[in-house]
Amino acid sequence: MSDTGRTPKSNRLIMACAGSANTGQMTYQLALELTREGQGNLFCLAGVGAHIPGFVSSAKKADEILVLDGCPLSCAAKNLEQAEIPFKHHIIMTELGVKKEHGKSPDTGEVARAKEAILKALPAALPSLFPMA
Numbered sequence: 001m002s003d004t005g006r007t008p009k010s011n012r013l014i015m016a017c018a019g020s021a022n023t024g025q026m027t028y029q030l031a032l033e034l035t036r037e038g039q040g041n042l043f044c045l046a047g048v049g050a051h052i053p054g055f056v057s058s059a060k061k062a063d064e065i066l067v068l069d070g071c072p073l074s075c076a077a078k079n080l081e082q083a084e085i086p087f088k089h090h091i092i093m094t095e096l097g098v099k100k101e102h103g104k105s106p107d108t109g110e111v112a113r114a115k116e117a118i119l120k121a122l123p124a125a126l127p128s129l130f131p132m133a
Helices: 021-034 044-048 053-060 075-082 109-122
Strands: 012-016 064-069 088-094
Touching: 012 021, 012 044, 012 075, 021 109, 044 053, 044 064, 044 075, 064 075, 088 109
Parallel strands: 012 064, 064 088
Antiparallel strands: none
């Protein structure tokens, strides 16, 4: 255990739908920001969706998974469900009040508000296994 009393090898994976609309783009942007800030580790959802054994196995071994979806279609969450990977946190951008619009980039104010809501919904993050520089 570390001085904080937390197990340093615990990890939270972050998986984002990364869809083409502003809300999907926002999920990937938030996943990158949260990873850089030590809130978890960005993980390859495409590898899980393709049922690549190493990706599925690693995801199943995660301490917890944060799923970020852009809209109620919940493509990221459905990828995990089909691979029988449990997840603890599921946040949908449109449920945070962001309007889904194709051909539009994410609004910086909406990204900041979504990030604040995500951080409030999550327990404190444990040290990252794969910190991004």
